[in-house]
Amino acid sequence: MKKFLMLLVMAVLMVIVAACGGGSDEPAQTDNTGSEDATGDNAAEASEELDGSVVVDGSGTVYPLMSVVAEEYMIREQPNVSVEVSRSGTSAGFGKFLVPNGTDFNDASREIKDEELEEAEANGIEVQEFKVALDGLTFVIHPENDWAKELTEEELISIFNxxxxxxxxxxxRPEFPDEEIKPMGPNENHGxxxxxxxxxxxxxxxxxxxxxxxxxxxxxxxxSEDKNAIAYFGFGYYVNNTDQIQAVNVDFGEGPVEPSLDTIAEDGDYAPFTRPVFTYLNVxxxxxxxxxLDFARFVVNNVNEFAGETGFAPLPDNEIEEYNSVLDGLSE
Known part of the structure; x- marks a missing residue:
């Protein structure tokens, strides 16, 4: 009887071991399949790695924004792609962009002109415009200038006209110093x-x-060196140099408005001196x-992230969506 019971226990144990062994076959097969899938994914990712160069030139105003975007693209997305960003000025940049085998992008602080579009057509170049941010034209004075901190729109124009x-x-104004004004600004190469x-x-x-x-x-x-100087340029160059210069608050008819990311935003109080800035893509x-094309996608989808830190107000989401649709069309 004892022998019978021992044989019965041994038989049960053998069944259990067999069952465990049979169960282990299925997970092992799943693991192998999973490993093969992972290898396939890695191969797919590797095939999406890009190299080569992207050449950007143009606006000095847009340069701080685009150079940050380019740096982040090379770090985050495509370390083997070299994005070269220069700042010869909007007009000079279009001169390099609208020729055969020219630059890939031209940054611009104004819209492309009709004659530039005609040049593009004559050279067989298809151009696509993208807004990248909103900028506020900012008038700046010496930090010790305590009389011209607030001027009307008309007074500012009269200085340069x-x-x-x-x-x-x-x-x-009669109460202002009897000193000659030193007006300054960017030259004709700039938008x-x-x-x-x-x-x-x-x-x-x-x-x-x-x-x-x-x-x-x-x-x-x-x-910063002349108490009687006044100049104008994009808000970004002011906000990054507040230790050397101060901005003029502008009265457009309803009281002085300080240029800021909030006021230069779409429909902001600084609207009369607000403008969009662009990059143009050679299709x-x-x-x-x-x-x-990959860099263009990165610009469209990430430029708002870097706009504020470089002195620009971001674009509305609906414009970003529209630009993505345009890029989808180019990849078909």
Whole structure:
């Protein structure tokens, strides 16, 4: 009887062991399948790695924003792609963009002109416009200038307009110093100059003796060294140099408005001096070079993240969605 019971226990144990062994076969097969899937995913990811270069030139105003976006793209997305960002100015940049085998993108602080579009068509270049942010044209003065902290829109225009009849601060208001004003700004290579000339001055002649410079950093230094200087450029160059210069609060008719990310936003109180800034894509380059199209996608989907830190107000979400649809069309 004892022998029978022992044999019965041993038989039961053998059944249990067999069952466990049979169960272990299925998980092992699943693990192998999972490993094969993981390898496939890695291969897919590897195939999406890009290389080559992306060449961006143009606006000095947009440069701080685009250079940050480019750096983040190379770190986050495609370390083997080199994105080269230069700042020859909007107009000079279009000169490099609208030629065969030109740059891939041109940043611009104004819209492309009709004659530039005609040049693109003549050279067989298809151009796609993307807004990247909103910028506020900011007037800056010396930190110790305590009389011109608040000016009306008309007073500011009179300083730079040849017909304004203003050469001294006292010409604006009698209580201001009887000192010659030193007006300054970016030169003709910059879209900021053209925006100011066309939109703010309404194509009126600039006052004689206005000091026009290629580099915005030069303007910052000149204003910081001259108590009678006044210059204009994008908000980003002001907000990154508040230790050297101060901004003029502008009265557009309802009291002084300080330029800020809130006021230069869409429909903000600083709207009369607010403008969109752009990048223009060479569509043919985007179709020929996958890294160009990939970078365009990164710009569209991430530019709002970096707008504020570089002195720009972000775009509304609906515009981002529209641009993604445009890029989807290019990849078909």
């Amino acid at each position: 040849a017909d304004g009849g203003v050469t001294k601060w006292s010409d604006i 900021t100059y053209e925006f100011f000339y066309e939109e703010i001055l309404d194509k009126g002649d600039l006052v004689d003796g206005v000091n026009l410079q290629q580099e915005y950093s030069t303007l910052v230094n000149l204003v 043919d380059m985007a179709k020929e070079k996958p890294q160009v």
